[in-house]
Amino acid sequence: MVKKVQPVTHxxxxxxxxxxxxxxxxxxxxxxxxxxxxxxxxNKGLISPTEFKDIDSLNKQSFPPLLGPGNVDTSSLQS
Known part of the structure; x- marks a missing residue:
């Protein structure tokens, strides 16, 4: 049996x-x-979605991610 491979586009x-x-x-x-x-x-139910958002916000302040909302240029993206 031969599987057809779909080309990857990016x-x-x-x-x-x-x-x-x-x-x-x-x-x-x-x-x-x-x-x-x-x-x-x-995922294990040990924290709530609100706690997740609060902790994530604090983590972003402590460890600024490279691809945070302020670091991505979306001016050339089309809707």
Whole structure:
């Protein structure tokens, strides 16, 4: 039996002139790890959705993620 493989389509990456520092990478890593932990707590019912949002907000302040809402240029995106 031969399976037909669908081609993967994607948008090309757009180069930016901003260099990412080691500190920014570590902050993003720590934020992602913290988010996984609180997501697990939420999924297990150990925290409420409101507590999840509050903790996530504090984590974003402590570990600013690279792709936060303020760091993404959406001016070229079409609706």
């Amino acid at each position: 948008q090309p990456l757009i180069a930016t002139s901003t260099n990412i520092s080691s500190e920014q990478l570590l902050n993003d890593l720590h934020y992602q790890q913290a988010k996984q932990i609180i997501q697990t707590l939420l």
